[in-house]
Amino acid sequence: MLWLRHVTPSIVAAVRPDAVEALTNPVFNKALRWYYAVMRDERPAKFMIARSVQVDEDPARLDEDGLWSLHREAEKRFYSLLREVEREDLGYLEFRRRYGDAKPSFLDVKIEIAYWILKICRFCEFRCRVGRSGSRGLGVCRLGRVTYVHSWFHHMGEEAPLVPSGTIFYGGCNFRCVYCQNWDISQVEPFAGAPVDARQLAIIQRELRINGARNINHVGGEPTPNIHTILESFRYLDVNVPQLWNSNFYMSTEAMELLKHVIDIWLPDFKYGNDRCALRLSKVPRYFEVVTRNLRIAAENGDMIIRHLVLPNHIECCSKNVLRWIADNLPRERVLVNIMDQYRPEHLVVKNPERYRDMARRPSRRELEEVYSYADKLGLLWRDISR
Numbered sequence: 089m090l091w092l093r094h095v096t097p098s099i100v101a102a103v104r105p106d107a108v109e110a111l112t113n114p115v116f117n118k119a120l121r122w123y124y125a126v127m128r129d130e131r132p133a134k135f136m137i138a139r140s141v142q143v144d145e146d147p148a149r150l151d152e153d154g155l156w157s158l159h160r161e162a163e164k165r166f167y168s169l170l171r172e173v174e175r176e177d178l179g180y181l182e183f184r185r186r187y188g189d190a191k192p193s194f195l196d197v198k199i200e201i202a203y204w205i206l207k208i209c210r211f212c213e214f215r216c217r218v219g220r221s222g223s224r225g226l227g228v229c230r231l232g233r234v235t236y237v238h239s240w241f242h243h244m245g246e247e248a249p250l251v252p253s254g255t256i257f258y259g260g261c262n263f264r265c266v267y268c269q270n271w272d273i274s275q276v277e278p279f280a281g282a283p284v285d286a287r288q289l290a291i292i293q294r295e296l297r298i299n300g301a302r303n304i305n306h307v308g309g310e311p312t313p314n315i316h317t318i319l320e321s322f323r324y325l326d327v328n329v330p331q332l333w334n335s336n337f338y339m340s341t342e343a344m345e346l347l348k349h350v351i352d353i354w355l356p357d358f359k360y361g362n363d364r365c366a367l368r369l370s371k372v373p374r375y376f377e378v379v380t381r382n383l384r385i386a387a388e389n390g391d392m393i394i395r396h397l398v399l400p401n402h403i404e405c406c407s408k409n410v411l412r413w414i415a416d417n418l419p420r421e422r423v424l425v426n427i428m429d430q431y432r433p434e435h436l437v438v439k440n441p442e443r444y445r446d447m448a449r450r451p452s453r454r455e456l457e458e459v460y461s462y463a464d465k466l467g468l469l470w471r472d473i474s475r
């Protein structure tokens with residue numbers, strides 16, 4: 089993995105010339121129109137817009153039901169302001185000059201709701217309903233209130249339009265993938281990272297942006313259990329930067345409601361084409377229903393690059409089902425698909441190759457070619473974006 093603390097345009101040109109070319113690629117410019125505009129400061133990021141939407145009641149005085157009702161009202165104003173931004177071609181600076189921060193704001197409502205959810209946690213579809221007030225929790229992800237960051241840097245290995253990507257690796261995950269490449273921070277030692285609060289997280293994002301990041305890439309582990317800290321960090325973030333959600337997409341409907349007005353570009357990991365493989369390899373129930381539901385919501389609320397990691401011996405049951413679902417259900421001209429070939433046996437697959445015999449090798453060239461030609465047959469936008 090190649091990464092840098094500070095990046096300049098000449099470093100990007102030397103290390104990832106395709107990231108420079110991506111800026112003028114017509115397919116990317118069309119599919120990622122909003123993301124590119126925020127990246128260039130030609131639009132305010134969505135979290136900035138949410139911060140400018142006034143609400144009429146003090147969120148701190150409401151219970152969760154009252155907050156959701158206030159959220160529904162503020163949502164209408166948010167979309168109206170978003171339309172105005174587009175209609176009047178408002179760049180970031182002009183937007184901030186006209187609007188500034190509302191007090192209290194739509195973002196404040198979201199933050200307050202997130203802390204209510206944390207008390208009986210429903211950030212993801214495991215819906216553990218555990219209180220997460222301590223530093224460690226009793227839910228599937230084992231996380232409490234504290235957010236742990238294991239590293240943050242300019243990632244030069246992501247998809248070309250994203251590089252350099254200001255990536256923040258959170259500890260902990262709700263999945264138990266038997267082949268996880270980040271098993272140390274996601275499953276074994278999620279607490280070994282640095283505990284950060286919302287202000288510190290905002291400083292990290294600021295540093296990444298002013299030193300060259302095209303976006304802030306929330307990843308892990310999994311960012312979902314940390315939604316409360318991430319949303320609150322937007323209250324303190326004073327630079328314009330696209331927010332990118334790099335996730336297994338197992339968020340609850342409530343979490344999607346909180347995220348969909350503040351995330352500019354989604355980077356879902358759509359691995360499995362059926363529930364049986366998801367349960368066996370990641371210990372996740374109801375996978376297909378939950379992830380496809382969230383993909384539909386995300387496609388209506390931001391730009392998207394879907395990642396699909398080709399798994400050996402899972403071409404018919406997973407790769408083809410995933411690609412077919414995308415082609416049948418999402419707008420093909422707006423959704424980019426990264427078909428990833430870098431699977432390698434890791435973690436429990438290495439420890440117990442007999443049990444996971446199907447997963448104990450890399451995908452073959454024949455399997456990859458079969459997936460590529462299937463994506464072509466479906467008319468998906470994948471060629472420019474896959475590396």
Ligand code: SF4
Nearest residue numbers: 209212215216227229
């Ligand atoms: S984030 Fe998901 S796995 Fe973690 S406690 Fe909450 S509902 Fe459970």
